[in-house]
Amino acid sequence: MASPFSPDSTGGMDQEMGKLHKVAGVRLPDKPPSTLWDVSISEGRISSLDAHDPDRAGPESSPGILDGANRLLAPSLCHAHIHLDKCFLLQDPKFSDLQIEKGDFQEAMEMTGKAKARFEEDDLLRRGRQLIEESIYHGVTAMRAFVEVDGGVQFKCLDAGLKLKDEFEDRCEVQICAFAQLPLFSGEDGGEEVRKLMTAAAQEEAVDALGSTPYVERDENKSKMNARWISSLALTAGKHLDLHLDYFVEEHKQPLIWDTLNIIKDRNWLERGGKQITLGHCTRLTRFRDWEWDQLRQRVGELPVSYVGLPTSDLFMMRTDENVRGTLPVVKMIKQHDLQAAIAVNNVGNAFTPQGNCDPLGIATLGVGLYQAGTKKDAELLYATVSSRAKGAIGCESTSLSLEVGEPADFVLFDRMDSGWRCRKSIAEVVYDAGPSRQTIRRGRVTAL
Ligand SMILES: [Zn+2]
Numbered sequence: 001m002a003s004p005f006s007p008d009s010t011g012g013m014d015q016e017m018g019k020l021h022k023v024a025g026v027r028l029p030d031k032p033p034s035t036l037w038d039v040s041i042s043e044g045r046i047s048s049l050d051a052h053d054p055d056r057a058g059p060e061s062s063p064g065i066l067d068g069a070n071r072l073l074a075p076s077l078c079h080a081h082i083h084l085d086k087c088f089l090l091q092d093p094k095f096s097d098l099q100i101e102k103g104d105f106q107e108a109m110e111m112t113g114k115a116k117a118r119f120e121e122d123d124l125l126r127r128g129r130q131l132i133e134e135s136i137y138h139g140v141t142a143m144r145a146f147v148e149v150d151g152g153v154q155f156k157c158l159d160a161g162l163k164l165k166d167e168f169e170d171r172c173e174v175q176i177c178a179f180a181q182l183p184l185f186s187g188e189d190g191g192e193e194v195r196k197l198m199t200a201a202a203q204e205e206a207v208d209a210l211g212s213t214p215y216v217e218r219d220e221n222k223s224k225m226n227a228r229w230i231s232s233l234a235l236t237a238g239k240h241l242d243l244h245l246d247y248f249v250e251e252h253k254q255p256l257i258w259d260t261l262n263i264i265k266d267r268n269w270l271e272r273g274g275k276q277i278t279l280g281h282c283t284r285l286t287r288f289r290d291w292e293w294d295q296l297r298q299r300v301g302e303l304p305v306s307y308v309g310l311p312t313s314d315l316f317m318m319r320t321d322e323n324v325r326g327t328l329p330v331v332k333m334i335k336q337h338d339l340q341a342a343i344a345v346n347n348v349g350n351a352f353t354p355q356g357n358c359d360p361l362g363i364a365t366l367g368v369g370l371y372q373a374g375t376k377k378d379a380e381l382l383y384a385t386v387s388s389r390a391k392g393a394i395g396c397e398s399t400s401l402s403l404e405v406g407e408p409a410d411f412v413l414f415d416r417m418d419s420g421w422r423c424r425k426s427i428a429e430v431v432y433d434a435g436p437s438r439q440t441i442r443r444g445r446v447t448a449l
Contacts, residue, residue: 018446019064025052026068026413029075029380030402033425039073041409044443048405066446068413072424074383075399076410076440077360078390079135079143081242081280081308081344084164084174085157086148088127088349089115095123100351105317108351116153124160131348132168134358139412141442142173144209144242144278144394149201150182151193162206171447175394177209177242178202184226186218195229202237209278209394210234211242214256227260235267240275240395246284249318249326255284261299270302276395280308280344283318286326293337300339306393307339310346311363311370313353330385331371331378342390343367343382360386361434368431379428401427409444 023039028049031037036052089095089112098111128145135143147161158178165174178201184191201207212230214223227243234241241264246255257279264277285307288296309328319325333339343363347353356362364382368374373382380401384390391398399407415424416437424430440448 020066020409020441020444020446021064023066023068023073023411023413023441025054026071026073027425028073028403029427036068036070037073039068039403039409039411041444044409044445046399046403046405046407046409049403066441069416070423071416071439072414072426072430073403073411074414074427074430075387075401075403076141076412076442077139077386078342078394078396078398079140079145079344079358079360080278080306080342080386080390080393081310081346082131082135082143082145083347083350083352084128084131084145084147084161085119085124085153086112086115086347086350086352087131090349090351090354092123092127094118098351100354103316103351103354105352108317111351113152116148119153119156121156121160124157125163128160128164129167131358132164132172132174135360136168136172136440136448137438138357138359138361139438139440139448140172140358140360141410141440141447142175142391142394142396144175144177146177146179146211146242148181149178149194149197150180151197154197155201158201158204158207162204165206170445171442173396175208175240175396176206177211177240178204178207179210179242180212180230181216183217183222184212184229185222186216198230198233202233202239207239209240209242210237211244213244213247214260215245215247220254220256223256224259224263227256228263231260231264231267231269235269235272235274238273238275240278242278242280242394244280245282247281247318249283249286249324250320251287253284255282257282257285257296258299261303261305264303275304276393277303277305278308278393279305280346281310281314282307282328283314283326285328290336293333293339297337297339304395305340306389307333307341308390308393309341309343311343311366312356313346316353316355327370329371331367331373331381334381334385334389340389340393341385342393343385344390359434360390361430364431365434376426376428379431382431383427409441411441413439413441 147157314327
């Protein structure tokens with residue numbers, strides 16, 4: 001029997017059949033829970049919000065009308081940061097000999113290196129397809145997917161990523177980030193091959209973003225060269241920039257964020273029409289005092305910079321010898337320091353993050369405790385960090401909690417009508433405990449039942 005995640009459980013759905021012009025009788029995040037609404041859709045966008053009249057509703061099964069059945073309808077979810085090529089390595093039978101023995105960063109690098117040497121198109125597609133399919137099932141309509149480019153894998157991961165982007169075009173916006181996980185200026189050949197491959201990847205029109213990891217370089221000077229080189233390439237190629245930065249928590253090690261912002265400004269990013277800049281990991285910033293956060297806000301200025309915190313990975317990986325832990329304080333960054341920030345899953349089923357699944361909302365749920373953010377307003381903010389703020393962080397058009405006319409009809413419906421009083425009626429309830437029953441709609445089409 002097909003599982004709800006089996007790749008063809010919805011893949012074969014007739015796209016015309018899934019096309020909606022109305023979702024009738026739903027609760028909306030910004031409205032009193034006792035009132036029901038009809039959301040009309042035209043050309044994949046919200047065309048009106050009207051009070052639901054049960055007497056006038058007519059046959060709920062008519063084509064193009066989805067019976068909302070009192071469920072909560074909210075903006076869809078987004079992965080602002082997810083590694084497509086190294087997902088499910090702990091589950092895929094092909095890599096069953098590679099299991100965690102120690103659970104540290106070094107082992108994760110080594111295990112992933114061994115797995116990468118065996119990557120082939122068929123397992124890249126199988127695992128990547130599973131990740132996208134499960135994500136859609138959880139309510140995801142957009143993601144930034146990292147695929148590594150280096151001398152070992154060459155373009156295998158990138159090509160598989162581009163195939164999947166194409167395959168899911170109607171159901172999910174899969175942004176592909178060609179990503180240099182290995183050094184661009186250190187190593188045996190001084191990073192020459194990776195730079196050559198990344199330069200070629202940047203020419204691909206379907207590649208949306210370019211990224212690198214300055215912290216893997218041998219010294220500070222090379223880390224700066226890394227940031228300078230990749231930001232120039234992104235600017236010239238007209239791609240988004242995604243840097244995985246300052247992935248450590250030791251206070252004595254200096255963060256690269258200040259130099260990175262200077263490098264980007266020196267490029268005249270704004271004047272030259274540079275696209276979105278996304279900074280992931282950044283755990284060293286957890287050591288910042290308030291004055292450093294204020295300084296960071298000033299230095300960012302008008303630059304389109306967003307930060308993405310990856311708390312499940314950080315909880316598993318990030319600690320000093322004295323057991324100091326750290327993950328970006330995303331709620332505080334938004335509320336107190338007026339920075340753009342989101343949270344994301346990062347890895348699924350590998351040695352960097354063995355725990356967790358493809359549900360971005362699970363990270364928001366974790367955030368309630370992690371950031372001690374329990375009020376209704378905090379819960380709504382946490383929801384936004386895996387929804388509208390996550391989309392904004394990767395340069396995607398987003399749908400707000402107030403569901404304005406003209407915004408994309410990208411939704412997720414929670415719960416079922418038979419849930420009784422337990423039925424989730426508000427964003428706070430789904431952030432506290434999302435529940436498993438969801439239905440996903442992208443641009444007015446049902447993408448997951
Ligand atoms: Zn990552």
